[in-house]
Amino acid sequence: MPDVSANVAGLKLRNPTMLASGFLDETGGTLLRVFKAGAGAVVTKSIGPEPRTGNTNPTVVELEVGMLNAMGLPNPGMEDFGAEVKVALDGGAVVVGSVYGKDPDEYAAVASRLESYGVQAIELNLSCPHAKGLGTEIAEDPEAVREFTAAVKAKARVPVMPKLSPNVSDIAAFAGAAEDGGADAIVAINTLKAMAISPELKTPILANRVGGLSGPAIRPVGVRCVYEIYEAVDVPIVGVGGVETGRDALEYILAGARAVQIGTGLATRGMSVFADVTSEVAAYLVTREVHHTSTFRFRSAMEGAPGQFIMVWIPGHDEVPMALSYLGDVKGITVRAYGDATNALLKYTAGDLVGVRGPYGNTFHLDGRRALCVAGGVGIASIIAAVEGFSDRGTKVSTVLAARTAEELIFEERCEEAGEVHVATDDGTRGFHGLAPALAKRVLGQHTFDSVVTCGPEPMMKAVVDLCLERGIPVQASLERFMKCGIGICDACVLDDALVCKDGPIFTGEELAKSHDFGRFRRDESGRRIPL
Template identity: 50%
Template structure:
């Protein structure tokens, strides 16, 4: 059992936003598979169909996706959130997005009655014009968005950052100034693939976000830097597919980890990661998870 931003998690392996988070039943299934908490699909102020297909491809070393934040909008998603809360028996974090601080606040306020345990602010999607990283690269905007959501709720507020910036620490500090309770790092890395036989970009949106094993070193470095600079917890995400990956992320400074692309190989990854972390701690002579969080900083 761990506690992060006041939420009690049975283990530090959390479902990342955008994976199996479209319905309440799919979120509950991941909880039943051993996740310590689950994060919903990002929900916005208006329905979005998303980008045209192909919207996701397996590169072998990772995934490239450009979903475009498809969602039914917050009024229609409230019922799914209620199902997830009723069936999951773990904290359910609502991922939300908007084009400005006001829209973020409206979505958060509209979902509160559905009972989320926390909000995760998506200011980091790399392929949705006018949303996500389009505003997440602006420290002032991130601070304003965090403050606006904190004004409408007393629930914990997590801010998910994009790595597609020159200085992720400055964005993390802005979120902290705005009242964020935790930082989630990172979202996908902007990328592209081209079919050499036709010359066409593979994705319908032409470019998208790279996830999976290929981005883990980028995520580790971002978490390491954020942990050193901030006073709030960092939740690490990016390329985690094993307990060894999770331990490495935690030694960089993550208080918990999120798992996304690895679900492709089976939802049992959550139980495997959680059990592996527990065995590592007990066999390594550590007292608890807190002993390994940020350990790499104490080794330098």
């Protein structure tokens, strides 16, 4: 998985998801359970100076678009909460303490107490919409936000993060006030003040009448608020409100958030929501494999099989064929810089758009009881799906993974998960000192193989194919040629009288044995036949 760690004002998170305050966070056991389920950090229930029972039931209304709650800040108080924090910390959790009070001194006192228990950051609940005198009034006054933040900062040594209300006309101004007060980060947004009435009973459902709306309905508001705050302050932002999927999280991240909090998503997607969101976010990220080589992941319903390719359109530059280096719902292409289009693509980041069409071409036949996969350089991107496909079918897999230098080796870990790996480098910095065909010849002598697949520089593939033909071992090679259409009508990718885009890109050893071009000639963009 790509590195998805986050850093919010010095608070180090293994991934960008956090448990939002108010959900499964009153005891150390549940805090730790959520952290072990995959959250990057957990935020405690808002803790005050004294125990508080909260509001009378009903306190929750389930809605099609989220949830309405008016818990009223029930909590055991700061004196008794230390034992709960200890349980979570002893289990390895990253804990953020949420605090409230009736004035700046109470906020500072509670924050100091929680810091003494070991919490790694403090979140200021400045905006609870359903506890009179304990949030709403503060949230509506920028000067109060600055004053309360400054009071806590004067006492706390850990990062301080005020949580702001969306129930104001200009949230960016409130974020600026918090920054002026010394805030290390901003958390946005808290719930929206809302109400639900029962037509049958003709009365408000919540005993408190009004409560806070959370869930998918408020996500567009939250994203807008984060976007506006990002333009106004220089401190990191944590986005909150309606995050249930990786795509939801990315909305906040692209708006300017460093991390996101999840609360209502626990009710809709269960405890796995943190791990799921993390993996879904990772699937949209760009992974730099080695220098000048990156993998781009994208979600697509298009079908795909080992060996197939797609046409990737980089607007303003070109459309080029790319092998699918990842299959499944979240596919991937692995790109090495070799021309204007690929150099342009390598500058793209998560959220940038390209056009894709396909997949095209034939596929590898994953037959046999033992297979050898031989890859040179970035050629592993074209056959890694076959390596994994063989393994998934129970075939014993050996992979020869070759590159010019150790620094250019990619997908070694994926190959190791599928079977044994033999590394070759031209300069001897890792493994066998020499070229892939020489190492492949050695490995072919160690086992009895009934299938070989290969991709890499064409002279390398020619040598591997010749080795297999000499031994009578079925071999398949994935070829690359200059392409224009990708669908077999332009004749640009011709190999003798075959079309690489349509008849290939996978060719058998028998087919290649009859080829005059294979390993000797290719055609340039004008169609001229030139030596390899």
